[in-house]
Amino acid sequence: MDDKQRNEAYNKYVSAKIPKTKAWPSLFNSFWVGGLICVIGQGINDLLLLAFPNLSMQTAWTLTLITLIFLASFLTGLGVYDQIGKFAGGGSIVPITGFSNSITSPSIEFKSEGIIYGICVKMFTIAGPVIVFGVVSSMVVGFIYWIISLF
Amino acid sequence: MQIFLDYLCVFLVGGFVCMLGEVLIITTNITSARILVTFVLIGVFLEAIDVFDYISNFAKAGINVPIIGFGASLAKGAIGAVKTHGFLGIFTGGLTATAGGIAAAIGFAFLFGLIFKSHTKK
Amino acid sequence: MHKNQTFKLKRKPKIIGSYTIVGPKEGKGNFGPYFDYVMKNDYFGEKTFEKAERKMIESAVTGVIQNAKLQTKDIDMMIAGDLLNQIISSSYAARAFKFPFLGVYGACSTMAESYAVASVLVDGGYFENVVCCTGSHFSTAERQYRFPLELGNQRPPTSQWTVTGAGASVISLNGDGPCITSVTFGKVVDFGVNDVNNMGAAMAPAARDTLLAHFLNTKTSPNDYDLIITGDLGKLGSEILIDLMEEEGVTLGVNYGDCGQMYYKREQKTLCGASGAGCCATAFNSYIIKKIKEGQYKKVLFLPTGALLSSISTQQGDTIPCVCHAIVIEKE
Numbered sequence: 001m002d003d004k005q006r007n008e009a010y011n012k013y014v015s016a017k018i019p020k021t022k023a024w025p026s027l028f029n030s031f032w033v034g035g036l037i038c039v040i041g042q043g044i045n046d047l048l049l050l051a052f053p054n055l056s057m058q059t060a061w062t063l064t065l066i067t068l069i070f071l072a073s074f075l076t077g078l079g080v081y082d083q084i085g086k087f088a089g090g091g092s093i094v095p096i097t098g099f100s101n102s103i104t105s106p107s108i109e110f111k112s113e114g115i116i117y118g119i120c121v122k123m124f125t126i127a128g129p130v131i132v133f134g135v136v137s138s139m140v141v142g143f144i145y146w147i148i149s150l151f
Numbered sequence: 152m153q154i155f156l157d158y159l160c161v162f163l164v165g166g167f168v169c170m171l172g173e174v175l176i177i178t179t180n181i182t183s184a185r186i187l188v189t190f191v192l193i194g195v196f197l198e199a200i201d202v203f204d205y206i207s208n209f210a211k212a213g214i215n216v217p218i219i220g221f222g223a224s225l226a227k228g229a230i231g232a233v234k235t236h237g238f239l240g241i242f243t244g245g246l247t248a249t250a251g252g253i254a255a256a257i258g259f260a261f262l263f264g265l266i267f268k269s270h271t272k273k
Numbered sequence: 274m275h276k277n278q279t280f281k282l283k284r285k286p287k288i289i290g291s292y293t294i295v296g297p298k299e300g301k302g303n304f305g306p307y308f309d310y311v312m313k314n315d316y317f318g319e320k321t322f323e324k325a326e327r328k329m330i331e332s333a334v335t336g337v338i339q340n341a342k343l344q345t346k347d348i349d350m351m352i353a354g355d356l357l358n359q360i361i362s363s364s365y366a367a368r369a370f371k372f373p374f375l376g377v378y379g380a381c382s383t384m385a386e387s388y389a390v391a392s393v394l395v396d397g398g399y400f401e402n403v404v405c406c407t408g409s410h411f412s413t414a415e416r417q418y419r420f421p422l423e424l425g426n427q428r429p430p431t432s433q434w435t436v437t438g439a440g441a442s443v444i445s446l447n448g449d450g451p452c453i454t455s456v457t458f459g460k461v462v463d464f465g466v467n468d469v470n471n472m473g474a475a476m477a478p479a480a481r482d483t484l485l486a487h488f489l490n491t492k493t494s495p496n497d498y499d500l501i502i503t504g505d506l507g508k509l510g511s512e513i514l515i516d517l518m519e520e521e522g523v524t525l526g527v528n529y530g531d532c533g534q535m536y537y538k539r540e541q542k543t544l545c546g547a548s549g550a551g552c553c554a555t556a557f558n559s560y561i562i563k564k565i566k567e568g569q570y571k572k573v574l575f576l577p578t579g580a581l582l583s584s585i586s587t588q589q590g591d592t593i594p595c596v597c598h599a600i601v602i603e604k605e
Contacts, residue, residue: 007465007592014466014474017513022266023177027170034169034217035162035414040214042161061215062251068216073259075421079270085425086272090172092425093183094190094217095165095484096252101425103256107264109421112321117213118190119264123257130187130218131178134225137195138245142229144199149233166450176427180470183426269422271296271315271412271437 025049027090033084033091041095065096070096076104102126164206164213194222196232198230220228225246279457279490286395287605288391289402289448291339291558294333296411296437299555300534302537302547308438310337315437316410323362326355326410329439334406335393337441339441341448343402348372348443352391354383356414356435356550363406372404381476381505382459382579383407384440384554385598391444392453393598407448409549418469418584431471433507433533433548438489438552442562448603449567455491457599459483461581467592469582473510473545476578478508479595483515483576487599488523495525499570502561503597504553504577507534507545532556532577553577565604573602 045064049055053110055063075081081101085092092098108123124131172186181189197203203223206214214220228248232240246253293308300311310332317325327478330353338345351372353363360376365373379386386404394400416437420426443496444453462482466475480503488494494502512529518525536547536556557575564570577601582591 001404004153004465007463010464011466013516014471014513017474017509018471019430019447021177026177026427027173030173031170032167034172035166035213038165038212038216039158039162039257041216042158045212061220061520064212065199065216065220066255068272069255072546073256073263076241076246076425077263077267079267079423082272082423082425085190085232086427088169088425089176089427090174090186091166091169092216093186094169094172094219095482096216096218096221096223098425099187099218099425100256100259101257102187104260105269105272105425107260108423109268109269109416111225111264111268112323113187115265117262126184126420127187127256129184133188134191134249135224135245137222138229139241141199142233142241142244145230145233146238148239151181180468182420183424257381269412272415273423 020064029087030089030091033088034094037092037095037097039067044068046078049104064138068095068097069100072100099127102130160209161211161213164210165216168214168217168219190218191222194219198223202242216251219248221252275500275517278380278486279455281455282392282396282453283332284396284446285452285454286392286440286444286446287448287450287452288562289445289450290337290343290443291441291562292333292336292340293440293555293559294329294336294438295551295555298541299436299438300538302541303535304556304560307563308555309559314577315410322410322412323357326357326362326408327365329410330355330406330408331369333408333441334366334370334404335510337404338405339445341402341443341445343443345370348402348404349407350375350391350394351404353378354378354550355407356380356409356456357417362408366406377384377512379550379598380579381548381550381595382551382577382583382596382598384557385504385575385577385600388442388444388453388600389458389598390458394448394458395444397586400465401447403444404441405444406439406441407550407554409435409437409551411435411437411549414549418481419584421553428544429470431468431473431509433472433505433545434543435549436536436547436551436555438551438555440551440558442558451602454603455502455601457487457490459599461594462595463592463594466594467590469587469593471509472548472580472593473507474513475580475593476479476595477510477513477517479597480514480578481521481578483597484518485521485523487574495523495528495532498528498574498593500561501525501529501574502576503531505546505548506531506578507533507548509545564580565602566605571604575600579583
């Protein structure tokens with residue numbers, strides 16, 4: 001057990017030694033970039049409703065999200081989104097644009113392994129868990145509502 | 152004036168949600184896949200306890216654009232489909248409601264995957 | 274300490290040629306003026322980054338043979354390695370030449386491993402001219418070990434930047450150049466670090482182990498060397514090594530340095546510095562070799578460290594086993 005104690009002591013020493021970076025600048029950057037992406041989304045939504053007053057709220061939101069997904073995917077292809085991400089961190093990961101980036105980036109990266117085994121297989125390496133967890137948890141919620149509705 | 156306040160609200164709520172993500176990154180060093188999963192689950196939960204719509208009413212894009220909105224639509228779809236179709240709704244609801252976003256993400260990723268080449272980081 | 278960990282090389286094999294090729298970012302770093310060739314972009318005229326890495330190693334081997342003023346037919350053996358699975362880049366590069374080929378893998382310590390094996394083979398008189406070559410590529414390593422390049426994520430403050438570059442040397446008994454006088458083969462050391470973004474902390478104990486064994490077996494101390502240089506512990510890792518050695522009563526002073534820490538300029542934002550098999554290979558074959566030849570350093574202890582992890586062991590949450598080999602280079 002000597003090794004185990006040594007390792008624990010060493011890990012403790014290392015975590016104390018890790019340089020503490022200043023959190024405030026990155027928090028601030030993630031705040032304003034994230035807020036800005038949401039404002040852009042709101043702007044697209046308002047413009048859509050202005051141009052097509054007959055759209056339902058639901059359809060307008062779906063179109064807004066599709067537009068944002070398109071923009072993020074395109075910026076990822078141009079090699080711009082990862083630089084935004086380096087600067088903004090959570091600010092560009094948490095919005096739906098981050099989801100789009102996480103699907104497009106492996107798709108571009110693994111093109112060299114071919115369309116089937118490269119693009120199609122690797123597309124979900126990062127976003128896969130998001131869809132899986134989202135769908136499974138929505139099924140759980142639906143199941144609970146179904147049980148409640150029985151009574 | 153009203154429109155300015157609306158946008159300010161969107162900015163503040165959206166920024167705050169994203170900042171929470173950054174707090175997670177700084178404190179736990181988790182990867183972006185885990186952050187996305189966490190926020191989707193938060194969205195599903197908020198919708199399940201029927202809180203999401205209250206936030207959405209004043210925050211609008213501030214809560215719908217973050218991936219929380221995606222989780223909320225999944226849950227909302229499942230609940231709505233259970234109400235109309237019963238048992239089958241558990242399976243069809245979530246994906247039906249979010250089909251647009253998922254299909255767009257996959258479609259554009261495929262398209263741009265074909266077109267673009269990856270760039271080295273600077 | 275194991276009896277046969279350190280070898281004294283009686284016939285003193287010489288490094289008769291050296292050559293380096295690096296990517297554009299590396300060319301702008303601190304060792305920039307010393308490199309032989311700086312690529313204009315990371316694709317190096319190839320379709321994929323993997324092919325670029327292969328071509329980089331090939332041209333390093335071609336370059337070093339010229340630098341040593343030899344012909345391809347004079348080379349008896351090539352010892353090479355890289356970071357990709359099954360050291361595929363080196364194997365492809367070796368395909369282009371008609372030499373016997375030994376593939377070695379020691380992660381970022383590969384250069385020292387190939388030097389150590391080559392100098393023992395040459396010293397034993399079995400081979401005359403042996404080429405050692407090691408390379409790594411940021412973009413191939415990034416996608417094998419981490420995330421796609423275009424993903425908008427942030428790098429943790431302890432992470433290091435994989436060097437795009439390849440370095441090569443020719444080891445021989447004939448000719449002029451700095452000589453390798455002794456070699457210490459390292460043992461695998463694991464202090465239970467499992468954070469892949471903190472390689473420096475994982476590797477520092479391995480460097481400590483080899484350093485202590487080397488000092489003991491050769492009866493030397495840090496003051497006997499003009500330069501003690503570790504491979505790619507980075508900023509954090511080298512600070513940890515200094516602390517660890519202090520605990521053992523050995524002080525690493527101003528003559529201690531780390532290739533990873535020295536590699537990039539501060540404004541290049543690489544956080545804890547450089548890493549990768551190409552890091553110490555290119556730093557050693559450019560800057561350090563030149564400074565030894567100029568006479569600034571007469572006796573150098575070179576100890577690259579390697580984190581022997583795979584992407585699977587990482588995902589399974591395993592700790593990182595590390596190794597460090599030491600070689601002593603002296604001006605002839």
